Amino acid sequence: MLNKIIRSKETLIDFPCPNKNQILKLHIAYLRAMLKVGILGGGQLGRMLLQAAANYPVETHVLENDDNCPAAYLCRHFKKGNICDFDAVYNFGKGLDAITIEIENVNVEALEKLENEGVKVYPKPSVLRIIQNKILQKQYYSQHQIPTSPYAILNSKNEIAQSPQFLPGVQKLATGGYDGRGVQIIETITDAEEGFDEPSVLEKRIKIRKEIAQIVAIDQQGKTVLYPAVEMVFNKDLNQLDYQLCPADIPKEVLWKVEAIAVSVVRNFQSPGIFAVELFIDDNNEIFVNETAPRVHNSGHHTIEAHYSSQFDMLWRIILGYPLGNTKYILPSIMVNIIGSEQHSGNAEYSGLKDVLTIDNAFVHIYGKQQTKPGRKMGHVTILSAEKQDLIHKANKIKQALSVVAETR
Amino acid sequence: MLNKIIRSKETLIDFPCPNKNQILKLHIAYLRAMLKVGILGGGQLGRMLLQAAANYPVETHVLENDDNCPAAYLCRHFKKGNICDFDAVYNFGKGLDAITIEIENVNVEALEKLENEGVKVYPKPSVLRIIQNKILQKQYYSQHQIPTSPYAILNSKNEIAQSPQFLPGVQKLATGGYDGRGVQIIETITDAEEGFDEPSVLEKRIKIRKEIAQIVAIDQQGKTVLYPAVEMVFNKDLNQLDYQLCPADIPKEVLWKVEAIAVSVVRNFQSPGIFAVELFIDDNNEIFVNETAPRVHNSGHHTIEAHYSSQFDMLWRIILGYPLGNTKYILPSIMVNIIGSEQHSGNAEYSGLKDVLTIDNAFVHIYGKQQTKPGRKMGHVTILSAEKQDLIHKANKIKQALSVVAETR
Numbered sequence: 011m012l013n014k015i016i017r018s019k020e021t022l023i024d025f026p027c028p029n030k031n032q033i034l035k036l037h038i039a040y041l042r043a044m045l046k047v048g049i050l051g052g053g054q055l056g057r058m059l060l061q062a063a064a065n066y067p068v069e070t071h072v073l074e075n076d077d078n079c080p081a082a083y084l085c086r087h088f089k090k091g092n093i094c095d096f097d098a099v100y101n102f103g104k105g106l107d108a109i110t111i112e113i114e115n116v117n118v119e120a121l122e123k124l125e126n127e128g129v130k131v132y133p134k135p136s137v138l139r140i141i142q143n144k145i146l147q148k149q150y151y152s153q154h155q156i157p158t159s160p161y162a163i164l165n166s167k168n169e170i171a172q173s174p175q176f177l178p179g180v181q182k183l184a185t186g187g188y189d190g191r192g193v194q195i196i197e198t199i200t201d202a203e204e205g206f207d208e209p210s211v212l213e214k215r216i217k218i219r220k221e222i223a224q225i226v227a228i229d230q231q232g233k234t235v236l237y238p239a240v241e242m243v244f245n246k247d248l249n250q251l252d253y254q255l256c257p258a259d260i261p262k263e264v265l266w267k268v269e270a271i272a273v274s275v276v277r278n279f280q281s282p283g284i285f286a287v288e289l290f291i292d293d294n295n296e297i298f299v300n301e302t303a304p305r306v307h308n309s310g311h312h313t314i315e316a317h318y319s320s321q322f323d324m325l326w327r328i329i330l331g332y333p334l335g336n337t338k339y340i341l342p343s344i345m346v347n348i349i350g351s352e353q354h355s356g357n358a359e360y361s362g363l364k365d366v367l368t369i370d371n372a373f374v375h376i377y378g379k380q381q382t383k384p385g386r387k388m389g390h391v392t393i394l395s396a397e398k399q400d401l402i403h404k405a406n407k408i409k410q411a412l413s414v415v416a417e418t419r
Numbered sequence: 420m421l422n423k424i425i426r427s428k429e430t431l432i433d434f435p436c437p438n439k440n441q442i443l444k445l446h447i448a449y450l451r452a453m454l455k456v457g458i459l460g461g462g463q464l465g466r467m468l469l470q471a472a473a474n475y476p477v478e479t480h481v482l483e484n485d486d487n488c489p490a491a492y493l494c495r496h497f498k499k500g501n502i503c504d505f506d507a508v509y510n511f512g513k514g515l516d517a518i519t520i521e522i523e524n525v526n527v528e529a530l531e532k533l534e535n536e537g538v539k540v541y542p543k544p545s546v547l548r549i550i551q552n553k554i555l556q557k558q559y560y561s562q563h564q565i566p567t568s569p570y571a572i573l574n575s576k577n578e579i580a581q582s583p584q585f586l587p588g589v590q591k592l593a594t595g596g597y598d599g600r601g602v603q604i605i606e607t608i609t610d611a612e613e614g615f616d617e618p619s620v621l622e623k624r625i626k627i628r629k630e631i632a633q634i635v636a637i638d639q640q641g642k643t644v645l646y647p648a649v650e651m652v653f654n655k656d657l658n659q660l661d662y663q664l665c666p667a668d669i670p671k672e673v674l675w676k677v678e679a680i681a682v683s684v685v686r687n688f689q690s691p692g693i694f695a696v697e698l699f700i701d702d703n704n705e706i707f708v709n710e711t712a713p714r715v716h717n718s719g720h721h722t723i724e725a726h727y728s729s730q731f732d733m734l735w736r737i738i739l740g741y742p743l744g745n746t747k748y749i750l751p752s753i754m755v756n757i758i759g760s761e762q763h764s765g766n767a768e769y770s771g772l773k774d775v776l777t778i779d780n781a782f783v784h785i786y787g788k789q790q791t792k793p794g795r796k797m798g799h800v801t802i803l804s805a806e807k808q809d810l811i812h813k814a815n816k817i818k819q820a821l822s823v824v825a826e827t828r
Contacts, residue, residue: 057473060473060493061470061473064466064469064470064493064787065782065783065784065785066783066785067769067785067787070492083479083493083494083495084469084473084492084493085492086492318779318780318782318803327776331773332772332773332776333773333776333777335776336779336780340749340750340803341749360476363741364740364741364742367736367741367742367744368742370727370745371727371745373474373727374474374475375474376474376475376476378473378476394727394749
């Protein structure tokens, strides 16, 4: 109870206590002490959060099952444990002042209990409940008049045949899908037999002209700032992200709509944090929200070097109650993911790293993952340049030079 | 012996060994494995080195007596120990591939032994021998025709009277001086009685118009790159660094001389590493080398955000055998140290931090030192702007807003 009282000035003032001075002192002591902040998940996003945390007075904690993960050695306290397990998350969080995530797939019940006990959670568990379930996420967009592709909610694969108006479509499992898993294309009713036989969403496929990511930061008082929108350029043959360009090359009128829609997505969550809203733009410049990540995100990596306040810096500002940072870019940028090569599994070896490091203004981030696997995100490179053509030229150079292969002995 | 062989391709090829293939395999394995690199000292320079290390595949180790130091929780392995103690340094270094420093005051004998045993040391111990002794450092400049203020070498204070041509002067202890200690002004012969009575240097005082720091990076092949020169602006009343401006506001012809002199200082050391050369410019645009730091340095903090490759990034590139980075600035910058306030000792509290964080394009670095002391470096702020007046205006705003005081209970 006291814990809750000293957390908020408002509560303090209204508290009918015989010794307000004593509590005031505790409150001041709390404000001065280094905040203890936990991160659920120890991947590259956690690692970059920790690199940024070292600029501020904050005591960092990480919970992650793999004690050799990218974030394991950059935090003040590392705890080995399963972020999907109630007890692991609750026990990790109960001594902390605040907790955040670097992946959505965490135990929400534990976070709700922690929130009730006064631990601040970024984003709020109520947001995670919606995001973790693709059906709830779609309904959230509909409920708030946020444009998204037309969809049907299915309980089994038999229902695909009853929804021909959503074909060709994309079927997404309500829960359990992650990073490409739990998603498949249904071209025609004849494909229905191959469909997922579980609760899912069937979305009508949009003819995508551009894919955009819009990062929005929202502080504890509800103030929002937007990063410049990012354009995700895909390799159509490999269906793989080729690079991300910032700022996105879209007309002003479209950009304004993107921003308005993204702010609407985020404001209605009523939660502080960093949010990455992924949107599709079709040939008629119609905009559709695809998905939202309520956390620091792959589409914001470039902000480390290319922007005044990076997404990682920004999240710390939000958690520590500091003013929001400047989201403007210093220079336009392009970001290339470093991906584990096909048919290579084993100890990671970075072929061509020296060639990449000869490229002027290329910032290399290797995540420190020991093992490579086909398609695994092993690092990224951000390039800064005032010229879009220079950015694309260098991005292609990097994609050709660099590969992550398995060590041969 | 094998250890030495597999470290260099050249040695390998000439080695008369019956089983070259086996050694070649070891050599390749060595090149692929993550290098184990140690840092002597765990202060803010170590902390920033570790933030940068997290971008590369390197296993970091830190040796420092204070296990709550700024670098303690950002490295893979922390070892508590005295960096001036032979055994502590030798035992720390003997399992490592390379070792570097974040402070000059370390045990050189241990580093020499490690170097002989095949551990790469940045900078070479031979450089540290010279830098650690102010007499040897002055003689080094003379020997290599590097301009420096006229000086006498003294064994005792009696010799001050025999050197009136160097008065008014600055007397510096040969060894044991650090961060302002072991240095005093001798105005006239009558002050001689107060002089240090130990081996020392008496330098004729220069009428300083500007104080410049020039950082030079030199790789394992001897290739050098220079950062733009930095101007150190002092508060004459407090004799304290006010701020550092980059690039320095000096005529081109003077800059070229500064660069030529700094390169000469560094090249003659014949050692890879990062070197910060501090120089004075007098009213006649004559240049004098004051001191050299053979390591990452306070005068390079701004390179983290304002330059493509920071001094910390650059040192890792050198140690890991990567190509040198781009030293150009992205934008001009100013750097303000955050210093512990006079008459405040105790648990550090940062007053005005939120005000500073409202300033656009100000990058705050708090070093995580628990205790503040008068004059202690507790953090720094870098500001980027194309306009010098904007930089100076914001630097003054920060100096007024921010202070580090001791917590009162």
